[in-house]
Amino acid sequence: xxxxxxxxxxxxxxxxxxxxxxxxxxxxxxxxxxxxxxxxxxxxxxxxxxxxxxxxxxxxxxxxxxxxxxxxxxxxxxxxxxxxxxxxxxxxxxxxxxxxxxxxxxxxxxxxxxxxxxxxxxxxxxxxxxxxxxxxxxxxxxxxxxxxxxxxxxxxxxxxxxxxxxxxxxxxxxxxxxxxxxxxxxxxxxxxxxxxxxxxxxxxxxxxxxxxxxxxxxxxxxxxxx
Amino acid sequence: xxxxxxxxxxxxxxxxxxxxxxxxxxxxxxxxxxxxxxxxxxxxxxxxxxxxxxxxxxxxxxxxxxxxxxxxxxxxxxxxxxxxxxxxxxxxxxxxxxxxxxxxxxxxxxxxxxxxxxxxxxxxxxxxxxxxxxxxxxxxxxxxxxxxxxxxxxxxxxxxxxxxxxxxxxxxxxxxxxxxxxxxxxxxxxxxxxxxxxxxxxxxxxxxxxxxxxxxxxxxxxxxxxxxxxxxxxxxxxxx
Numbered sequence: 242x243x244x245x246x247x248x249x250x251x252x253x254x255x256x257x258x259x260x261x262x263x264x265x266x267x268x269x270x271x272x273x274x275x276x277x278x279x280x281x282x283x284x285x286x287x288x289x290x291x292x293x294x295x296x297x298x299x300x301x302x303x304x305x306x307x308x309x310x311x312x313x314x315x316x317x318x319x320x321x322x323x324x325x326x327x328x329x330x331x332x333x334x335x336x337x338x339x340x341x342x343x344x345x346x347x348x349x350x351x352x353x354x355x356x357x358x359x360x361x362x363x364x365x366x367x368x369x370x371x372x373x374x375x376x377x378x379x380x381x382x383x384x385x386x387x388x389x390x391x392x393x394x395x396x397x398x399x400x401x402x403x404x405x406x407x408x409x410x411x412x413x414x415x416x417x418x419x420x421x422x423x424x425x426x427x428x429x430x431x432x433x434x435x436x437x438x439x440x441x442x443x444x445x446x447x448x449x450x451x452x453x454x455x456x457x458x459x460x461x462x463x464x465x466x467x
Numbered sequence: 468x469x470x471x472x473x474x475x476x477x478x479x480x481x482x483x484x485x486x487x488x489x490x491x492x493x494x495x496x497x498x499x500x501x502x503x504x505x506x507x508x509x510x511x512x513x514x515x516x517x518x519x520x521x522x523x524x525x526x527x528x529x530x531x532x533x534x535x536x537x538x539x540x541x542x543x544x545x546x547x548x549x550x551x552x553x554x555x556x557x558x559x560x561x562x563x564x565x566x567x568x569x570x571x572x573x574x575x576x577x578x579x580x581x582x583x584x585x586x587x588x589x590x591x592x593x594x595x596x597x598x599x600x601x602x603x604x605x606x607x608x609x610x611x612x613x614x615x616x617x618x619x620x621x622x623x624x625x626x627x628x629x630x631x632x633x634x635x636x637x638x639x640x641x642x643x644x645x646x647x648x649x650x651x652x653x654x655x656x657x658x659x660x661x662x663x664x665x666x667x668x669x670x671x672x673x674x675x676x677x678x679x680x681x682x683x684x685x686x687x688x689x690x691x692x693x694x695x696x697x698x699x700x701x702x703x704x705x706x707x
Binding site for chain 2: 248251255258259262263318321322323324326327328329330331332333334466467
């Protein structure tokens with residue numbers, strides 16, 4: 242088991258080193274998130290909908306779609322020179338490849354969230370200071386589920402001709418329960434309700450995370466078998 | 468189809484691999500002992516790469532079996548750690564340097580000794596460019612790094628698919644010297660090449676593959692280069 246996590250960490254470090262050097266997906270995701278905020282902001286009529294009611298939906302739509310930009314790249318870097326063959330021919334387990342990719346994607350999405358959440362607070366004038374920690378925790382929990390599903394479908398889609406189109410088509414239906422739970426819990430937090438009122442949604446989110454992480458890690462080896 | 472010296476390392480019996488109705492490899496049998504080298508020739512589409520991918524554990528056989536040191540392929544982690552693969556593609560990350568690529572490969576095989584990485588790069592004369600990003604290297608230099616990557620864990624069996632592609636004279640000499648060193652140290656090598664001279668100079672065995680099957684399998688000593696060239700040309704000509 243420790244070998245699996247050591248190999249996963251090795252792969253995650255490699256992926257993050259590549260992303261740190263190229264910054265292509267991260268910059269694209271951050272720009273996408275900020276542009277999304279701007280578009281929602283100018284399409285918003287504050288006299289019709291309160292910021293607190295709109296913000297959770299905006300936040301999770303932005304995270305979902307900007308995350309897909311990074312997820313698309315996750316296995317694309319392995320297919321350029323068939324580097325994936327080097328991983329598959331090595332003694333590491335298939336599960337460790339999945340976990341490594343998922344870990345790198347988690348860091349990627351968390352980094353986008355760290356920029357997008359304060360930006361959301363500025364655009365919609367939201368007082369986040371007293372709920373910053375629970376909101377970050379919630380965002381992290383949701384990112385785990387998104388990353389598990391997205392990493393699996395990224396592996397499935399990468400060898401198809403329409404990978405960029407196929408990934409969102411495959412992944413978005415599975416994102417729905419995660420985004421729904423996260424948006425509902427975010428709404429409770431933003432409207433100043435006690436954390437206990439969001440607990441049911443958070444528990445649901447944790448349950449989805451557990452199911453998706455385990456199911457996707459177990460399913461991944463089948464995506465690379467011939 | 469078998470051979471002479473060293474302990475039995477690789478045994479392939481009736482191996483086949485089909486993609487749907489297409490039989491890419493059919494009924495291939497041979498064995499190699501430690502320190503032996505099989506040069507595999509054949510026209511494009513003969514099934515050479517598929518055979519190597521099956522032996523590397525990247526494809527499952529549809530028929531027959533293969534074993535390395537008595538362990539059936541495709542095996543687990545221990546078996547995969549004994550195989551080195553040089554592919555058509557470099558299997559490198561272009562945003563990483565040559566050293567980082569080889570070091571990453573070494574760590575995949577549980578090797579943390581940086582001296583092994585340096586040694587592998589040095590053997591392919593890549594130490595001076597070790598810190599250059601792969602995307603900035605020429606195709607030939609990328610191939611050298613790819614070979615260093617495949618050899619860094621000192622595999623028992625090397626599967627080299629057209630390893631001379633893109634190499635200049637110096638790189639080709641380094642590779643030939645490396646393969647000779649490896650076979651002398653007991654590593655078995657299967658090399659796919661279209662260059663008869665290079666292939667036969669290294670080989671203890673030679674085979675010509677066509678339409679997924681071996682049409683010839685000989686020990687090097689029994690091969691007359693001229694007649695072998697004729698067989699090869701006929702195989703290529705009849706496949707066009």
